[in-house]
Amino acid sequence: MNNLKGQDLLRNPFLNKGTAFTEDERIKYNLIGLLPKKIDSIEDQAKIVYERFKSFENSLEKHLFLMNLYDINRTLFYYTAGKHVVEFLPIIYTPTIGDAVMNYSDKFDTPKDAVFLSVDQPKNIKESILQAASELDDIKLIVVTDGEGVLGIGDWGVQGVDIAIGKLAVYTIAAGVNPKNVLPVVIDAGTNNKTLLNNPMYLGNKFERVTGQKYDDFIDKFVNVCLKLFPETLIHWEDFGRGNARRILEKYKDTICTFNDDIQGTGVMMVSALNAVARVTKIPVKNHRILVFGAGTAGVGVCDQILLEKIRTGLSCYEAKKQFYLVDRNGLITDDMNDLTEGQKKYAHKKEEFKTSLKDLIKIIEEVKPTVLIGTSGVHGAFTEDVIKVMAKVNDKPAILPISNPTKLAEAKASDIIEWTCGKALVVTGGPSDPVYYNGIKYEIGQANNALLYPGLGLGIITAKSKVVTDGMLSAAAHGIASLQDLSKPGAPLLPPVSNLRIASKLVATAVVEAAVKENINRAPISDAEKAVEAEIWEAKYN
Structure with missing residues (x-):
């Protein structure tokens, strides 16, 4: 117990058990009279926490209540959150x-x-x-x-x-x-x-x-x-x-163990989604044309990770880059535009490829005929009915992924996309979406929630004590997520549900450790990646 006693022990969130201190512990640690007499189990405490959680009317109040518990009793916070992951995660983190x-x-x-x-x-x-x-x-x-x-x-x-x-x-x-x-x-x-x-x-x-x-x-x-x-x-x-994120990552990523979730994490989630799209459409990853609406840090990061995936499937970097189209407030990005970031320049098409500059999203889609439309703009409603319908016109199964967060900034709602495409679209959203019922089919909507990716990635890196975070490790993480999905049923989600968070994280962590060992960048000696990951996992329970 770190030799803490009395009030000092109760004030330490890592050691405090609250009403779960046993009678012997209360005597040993000078807690007699400092707690109500009733002794609870952690299960009893978690039930009380959950009932109080439900009593709050709005999400911010629920968040503040849970973070107050975080301050007081870290073990109980994580134990209760683990019991109610789907309900708690959008409250603790996004949105x-x-x-x-x-x-x-x-x-x-x-x-x-x-x-x-x-x-x-x-x-x-x-x-x-x-x-x-x-x-x-x-x-x-x-x-x-x-x-x-x-x-x-x-x-x-x-x-x-x-x-x-x-x-x-x-x-x-x-x-x-x-x-x-x-x-x-x-x-x-x-x-x-x-x-x-x-x-x-x-x-x-x-x-x-x-x-x-x-x-x-x-x-x-x-x-x-x-x-x-x-x-x-x-x-x-x-x-x-935007001006610092990529610059900082590029400066350190080859020499220290570092990672940017906005740039790499979102991109890896999209690689996982694209692999699922490829399986459903029967169009290989290397043949998909990607239109990204929103050419900031996240948008360029998505392109970078998908680019690496395309190169792994056999394309040259030059061939792969031609299949990306970035759109910002000035329209389709071409090499004649001023003030482009380094990331935007990488994917800028030559002005001569197009008869006129393309600013309208519908005309851009008609011109370049993307198979995948990704939204990272934060412009609510940018994917209008006409935009969605033109995607359905140029594709049998258009992949439409409005992943801007929080939900109020999403480019389109899943229900609208399904309806406007007559159920043809493959949809992933950034925030949680309810299932959509259309023509007798239940469409489960995959969420591009980085929580499916970065926790397992981090656990794998920690387990391997990796020297750096490589593209190979990120690719392994993407495929670790994708391996969870059965896409044979109509309406199946392209990405795993948040309820599978622990399973996904363990799969990702194991794949990342295996990749680190394969690349010989692990500092920890590892003979069995899965066992090494299991040994590193912390469980929320009182000592």
């Missing part, structure tokens, strides 16, 4: 986490073991991390954000810390990553959100975002401190802005 981020300063209660690093205090990085990690075991996983590109809601400054906390909670719920091995970090580099700068309650730095060399130097020092303190840790970058 409710967006509301939590926006209300963070106004509803702040505790820091929840996060590390707050201010860009104007680089000397404090090491001390701050050591202080936060002092109550934990060896840190194996760090999720860090600077809050500039939160989900589809933009720059929320230091309030983005909730994203790092929530992401790590999902690592544990989905894959059993030990909560004493993780550290949420937010880099407070200021904010360009005028609402926050004018809010007297805002808890972050009240200056515009720091950019350039000062920002880069801070990131570099942060990485170096983390690796000196925890040489085998995985650094997971989350919700960085």
Whole structure:
């Protein structure tokens, strides 16, 4: 029990059992009189938590209630969440986490073991991390954000810390990553959100975002401190802005163990979905034409991962790139456009390929005849009935994947897509969708929920103590997810349901470990990948 007694023990969320302390434990740890007399099992406690959870009327209140439990009793939090994964996951993380981020300063209660690093205090990085990690075991996983590109809601400054906390909670719920091995970090580099700068309650730095060399130097020092303190840790970058996310990943990905879920995770989920589409349509992955509506970090990341998959199926990089079409607010991206990002330039088509510049999505579809339409724009309703119908006109089984999150930013609803295509479409959404009933068929809608991917990926990396995160490992993760699905029935979902989260995570982790061993980048000696993964999984139970 780490020698803690009395109130100090009850205040430690990792050791606190609340009313589950036995009579002997209450005597031993000076808890007599500090708890009600009744002794509960963890099952009893979880039932009480669930009943209270159901009593709250809105999702944000439910989120705040669960995160209060997280503060008080981490074991009970994870035990209860494990019993109600499908119901709790959208409350703990997306889509409710967006509301939590926006209300963070106004509803702040505790820091929840996060590390707050201010860009104007680089000397404090090491001390701050050591202080936060002092109550934990060896840190194996760090999720860090600077809050500039939160989900589809933009720059929320230091309030983005909730994203790092929530992401790590999902690592544990989905894959059993030990909560004493993780550290949420937010880099407070200021904010360009005028609402926050004018809010007297805002808890972050009240200056515009720091950019350039000062920002880069801070990131570099942060990485170096983390690796000196925890040489085998995985650094997971989350919700960085468009101008920094890819640049940071490219700088470090070949030399340290690091991963960006917005760029790589979403892309891997789409690789998994595309493999399912290929099986249903009988069109090989290498022959699919991909139109991505929304050419930001996520959109380019999707293209990058699918590109690698196409190359693995036998295409050259040149041949594969010709099958991608990116669309942003100015229309189809061509090489004559100004201010293209490096990622956009990679997929820009020559202007001469088209008779005129193409700005209207319907005309773009008619021109390039994509087999797969992916939405990463955050533009609600962008996939109109006419857009969907033209996809159905040029394809027998159009794959339409509006994956923008949260749901209120989705390009289209699954029910509309099914109806507008007369049941022909293969659909994946970013948020959860109810089944759609059409012409006597029940269409289960797969959700491109990165929770099916990144927790298992992280668990696999931790298990293997991988030196880096390779494309081969990401591909193994994608195929690990896809292996779960039986696509023989009409209306079958292209991706596994969230109820299969634990199964999916274990499959992904095992595939990732096997890939790391195959590539000889594991630092842990491993003879049996599945057994190694099982040994690493933490279970929520009282000691």
